Amino acid sequence: MQATIPVDTVGLIEPKTAHFSDALALASGSKLQEFDIVYETYGKLNADHSNAILICHALSGNHHVAGYHTPQDKKPGWWDNAIGPNKAIDTNRFFVVSPNNIGGCSGSTGPLTTNPETNKPYGPDFPLVTVKDWVNTQAMLADHLGIDVWAVIIGGSLGGMQCMEWSFAYPNRLKHTFVIAAAPKLSTQNIAFNEVARQAIRSDRNFNDGHYYENDDKPELGLMLARMLGHITYLSDDALDEKFGRELRDGKIKFGYDAEFQVESYLRYQGRSFVDRFDANSYLLLTKVLDYFDPASEADGSLSKAMNPATAEFLVISFSSDWRFSPARSQEIVSALLDANKCVSYIEIQSKQGHDSFLMPIPRYHEVMRTALNRIAEGLNIS
Amino acid sequence: MNLRTDQALIAEWIKPGSRVLDLGCGDGTLMAHLQKNLNVTGYGLEIDEENIVQCIQTGVDVIQTDLDKGLSEFKKDTFDYVIMTQTLQAIYYPDKLLTEMTRVGREAIVTFPNMGHWLNRIQLTLAGHMPKSKTLPYEWYNTPNIHLCTLKDFEKLCATKNIKILDRTTVDHEHQSSFGMNLFPNLLGEIAIYRFKQND
Numbered sequence: 001m002q003a004t005i006p007v008d009t010v011g012l013i014e015p016k017t018a019h020f021s022d023a024l025a026l027a028s029g030s031k032l033q034e035f036d037i038v039y040e041t042y043g044k045l046n047a048d049h050s051n052a053i054l055i056c057h058a059l060s061g062n063h064h065v066a067g068y069h070t071p072q073d074k075k076p077g078w079w080d081n082a083i084g085p086n087k088a089i090d091t092n093r094f095f096v097v098s099p100n101n102i103g104g105c106s107g108s109t110g111p112l113t114t115n116p117e118t119n120k121p122y123g124p125d126f127p128l129v130t131v132k133d134w135v136n137t138q139a140m141l142a143d144h145l146g147i148d149v150w151a152v153i154i155g156g157s158l159g160g161m162q163c164m165e166w167s168f169a170y171p172n173r174l175k176h177t178f179v180i181a182a183a184p185k186l187s188t189q190n191i192a193f194n195e196v197a198r199q200a201i202r203s204d205r206n207f208n209d210g211h212y213y214e215n216d217d218k219p220e221l222g223l224m225l226a227r228m229l230g231h232i233t234y235l236s237d238d239a240l241d242e243k244f245g246r247e248l249r250d251g252k253i254k255f256g257y258d259a260e261f262q263v264e265s266y267l268r269y270q271g272r273s274f275v276d277r278f279d280a281n282s283y284l285l286l287t288k289v290l291d292y293f294d295p296a297s298e299a300d301g302s303l304s305k306a307m308n309p310a311t312a313e314f315l316v317i318s319f320s321s322d323w324r325f326s327p328a329r330s331q332e333i334v335s336a337l338l339d340a341n342k343c344v345s346y347i348e349i350q351s352k353q354g355h356d357s358f359l360m361p362i363p364r365y366h367e368v369m370r371t372a373l374n375r376i377a378e379g380l381n382i383s
Numbered sequence: 384m385n386l387r388t389d390q391a392l393i394a395e396w397i398k399p400g401s402r403v404l405d406l407g408c409g410d411g412t413l414m415a416h417l418q419k420n421l422n423v424t425g426y427g428l429e430i431d432e433e434n435i436v437q438c439i440q441t442g443v444d445v446i447q448t449d450l451d452k453g454l455s456e457f458k459k460d461t462f463d464y465v466i467m468t469q470t471l472q473a474i475y476y477p478d479k480l481l482t483e484m485t486r487v488g489r490e491a492i493v494t495f496p497n498m499g500h501w502l503n504r505i506q507l508t509l510a511g512h513m514p515k516s517k518t519l520p521y522e523w524y525n526t527p528n529i530h531l532c533t534l535k536d537f538e539k540l541c542a543t544k545n546i547k548i549l550d551r552t553t554v555d556h557e558h559q560s561s562f563g564m565n566l567f568p569n570l571l572g573e574i575a576i577y578r579f580k581q582n583d
Contacts, residue, residue, distance in 0.1 A: 315439075334446060335456040338426070346446045347435050364432055371439045 124210025
């Protein structure tokens with residue numbers, strides 16, 4: 001429990017909801033008759049609306065990026081180390097907007113939402129969505145907030161894919177974008193990991209084809225396994241080794257299947273706590289969003305052709321220890337941008353924490369973002 | 384932001400509005416100068432993180448790159464000029480990189496310290512130790528300059544690579560040129576500057 005809210009944060013934040021009553025056509029051909037987007041904002045939008053930054057979240061992220069919802073919150077938002085007054089993404093200068101994407105389970109319309117046609121939660125009937133659909137809804141949110149052009153769109157991992165999509169889908173609506181720990185499409189291995197996660201959920205005896213909301217027992221075990229697997233892939237071999245090594249919980253081997261090694265106990269804890277905050281149907285859907293993203297496939301297999309409409313200036317950041325979205329994948333994005341003569345800078349940050357590095361306050365990483373944002377603020381005459 | 388004289392000389396060779404790639408661009412001083420004064424566009428390639436941050440601050444697009452891995456991400460003739468100042472001598476395979484420069488750029492420009500300078504020759508032949516100077520400040524055991532050469536060596540390599548030298552000049556460690564240097568560049572020039580291209 002926080003005695004007081006730390007002063008170097010954006011403080012107490014209340015999420016807002018934007019309701020959209022026009023039908024939304026999805027890439028799959030399905031339609032949503034209406035939908036809500038839950039979002040948070042930090043800082044102030046300036047008079048000419050030129051200082052807005054959009055934060056796109058990753059797989060299990062949400063709109064709660066910085067600050068606290070109540071003084072009792074144990075933790076601030078998921079990227080509080082980067083966003084706040086005088087932080088790398090400085091809320092004294094920029095107006096930061098962070099929506100929760102549809103299909104998620106943190107308040108925006110998704111599987112947990114009541115389907116107006118059945119008066120029951122959508123559950124497994126919630127249509128599969130794509131990065132393109134998300135970006136379309138984010139553009140509608142921008143309209144709702146009176147933001148014609150984003151100064152910067154920033155996203156890590158799946159969030160970085162949204163940045164890419166923005167750059168060519170709405171080239172006139174962003175000036176800069178930071179594509180962090182991303183990839184132009186999932187590798188076969190990545191899709192394979194997602195499939196194991198999905199099968200863990202779908203084969204849970206309580207899954208019931210996704211119709212489990214009325215039941216007492218939810219597919220918790222499957223979701224927990226999915227998260228445990230994911231978690232391993234987000235960390236590096238070295239990071240796990242450094243954190244736990246072969247340390248035993250009770251100091252000695254007990255010849256049984258209880259959690260003996262510390263890493264087993266850690267993973268079980270991570271899996272269990274994820275179940276408390278995430279919905280299995282949403283998790284399934286989100287892994288599919290990742291799998292489907294492949295802009296080159298819509299441009300004769302050429303990523304540079306796909307990126308060609310973009311006019312934004314790109315900053316691409318990767319992390320040396322990230323093997324799930326490795327530096328080589330970021331370099332594919334960079335190569336495509338170079339090939340298309342786009343403005344782009346690229347840096348690989350030395351890190352130990354694997355894919356999760358993009359969430360960590362690594363000094364060089366934050367320095368790069370801070371420096372780029374200072375330059376952007378100068379260019380836009382933002383004081 | 385002050386240009387070194389080798390950089391200032393290069394800037395004189397660059398046509399306004401050109402597309403430029405600067406290999407080992409350091410803090411981006413040269414690219415920033417070219418962008419501002421000659422309306423040049425392009426990228427710097429750099430490996431050092433602090434330099435990359437400086438480039439971002441200066442507004443130079445910079446790609447973190449290990450030049451020893453080549454320039455395969457760039458297509459033929461992408462740039463009007465590919466520049467490399469005071470970096471050639473620290474490259475693992477300078478011969479391959481020179482070819483890469485002339486592939487990616489219609490013209491290439493390099494500057495490097497001249498091992499044939501008379502002070503270097505005297506240090507080795509008379510004093511009997513590896514040369515050290517303001518342009519070559521390192522000890523033999525910690526120098527990053529693993530492929531030092533003379534003007535003669537460089538020109539010989541260009542000949543074997545079918546590279547045509549378009550321009551040559553030399554300057555001293557204060558980056559000034561002199562009459563003597565023009566007469567005996569391999570003896571009196573401390574820093575060599577070449578503009579060249581691949582023969583058709």
